[in-house]
Amino acid sequence: MQDRLVLLGLGLASLVLAMLSLSVGSGGSLVVLWQSSELVKDLVVDVRLPRILGCLSAGALLGLGGLIAQALFRNPLADPYLLGTASGASLAVTLVYAAGLGALALPSVAQLGTVLAAFCGAWLALGLSLLLVRDRRHGDPDQHVTLLLAGIIVALVLGASSDLLTHLRPELLRYRLAFTLGQTSLLGWDAVWQMSGGFALLLMLSSSRADVLDALTLGHNTAASLGFNMAREQSRLVLLMAACTAIVVAHTGLIGFVGLLAPHMVRPFIKGMHRSLMLASALGGAFLLSLADLLARTLWMPREIPTGLLTAVIGGLFLLVLLKRRS
């Protein structure tokens, strides 16, 4: 019962925040929604509304991915970018920009666009990580640690490749930086449909795996003794987590801390198991990212700060609070 209240509360908070964001513009204008001027309608419908809805869906995906990551790796500091997906997406985007600007000039590659590139790059990096752990014993209770290490290796290597590319072609630096900082300013309606559709699908699929996540909190061996096929479940969870990340990263770049924080934010208030936690974490993530986006648009009006910068600041502050509470 309390869980339902918490979920409702989170939902309402996100809605109120969304309404507030809709009425505040980065041009320094407080727009009253029922003004019927043509320009206001255009502004709100074309620019602001998809951006806010995009933030809600992206935040929800990150919150969901973060929860799965933390349960999968049994680590409270896990975030959904852990298996090299971030570096893979970053490298792919840098390559596409390299192909589009200057010497390489392969038009077909450039036309592919950075959205598709980031999506594919994330999956390829995940594939690499999985490839590295492929020949491990299936019953290995520490397989998640091996997977984590493989992810770190892939992230380092792909990151170094991106660094090398930007060193050889310094004009790519600002594009790579923009991607790494993460930005919500480019979210249009196509991004909204893709992310919200993706979220609905992934939430459904993840809810069916909620039992496994519950069991994993008791440890690998206990979970195995409960009858789960740990190898298969782990692969499923990894794929779910990667899917959440890939969709978001394709549209917003690398927005950090939302996936890390959202589960921690909601865990003290949710008494139930992962089934409720999933939705709560998603709503928490949606709220966090929308808040960061609102601040990013309004703090230094009329300039906009990359949203990823703000999530890092908010994230740092939240972690400080959590740390204080633990001690």
Add this chain to the structure above:
Amino acid sequence: MRCRTMATLLCFALIASPLWAAASLLELTDDRGRRVQLDRSPQRIVSLLPSLTESVCALGACERLVGTDRFSDFPAQVRTLPKLGDLDDLQWERLKALRPDMVLASKSMRQIDRLESLGFKVLALDSQSHEDVKRSLRLLATMLGDRQSGDRLWQQIDREISTAKLALPGMLKHSIVYVELGPSMHAAGPGSFLGETLQSLGLRNVVPQSMGPFPQLSTEWLIGAQPRWVILQADPSKQYNKRPGWQGLLAIQQGRLCEFPSNDFDVLVRPGPRLGEAAHLLVQCLTRVMQRAS
């Protein structure tokens, strides 16, 4: 009977043909290869690159600009226009509120996709070489309704560069020059527009063609190459003197250094209609320093 139907159809087609012709009065192909169709010459232009702002004004259409990026500051009248940030952090809402019918930008993908999905017409233009500038001027002139003015402007720039070349003292011809574009020793290579200007003036570039248009050099390499002249942006704190090994450059020891204050340096690094002025600035500085040294 069939003949009559054919004739009627032909008549209709002929009557309708002016409609087809008038459907898109202007068709422009930008540097992405994308075709942009316009019903009429744009009257509300937003430029997101300083060189494109300068080009539009040089072609006599300054009053059609309604907004620029953060760095556009020439000519003076564009300073009062709304500044919309730059491609990395564009103020989307202000841009939308300005209702432009044309946006000029450099070839950066994601932002241009978003601009087009918001319904703006975008021309993405390269600015890496003299050829790029010539082509941009021609395209912008066509867009503004007078194709010849682009070619005329380019011929004027060409003349200015030639005049500058003639003004270069004989002693300085074929000198090896190092032009530094950024604080981390990024040089202007022969493939860049600045490198091409140097070549037009009869000066040699310390950087070989193989190193690309904007290579990052090391002090070690530079000392090995020993350029005769060093050209860079003036820094009141003279940070470059603190670089290890920098004093090993003969050009520095013997005072063959050209420092440009930021206003003038902007002229050097913008691939736009002031290319001719940039050539003159280079020649003037080199001549002045040479006369002071002798």
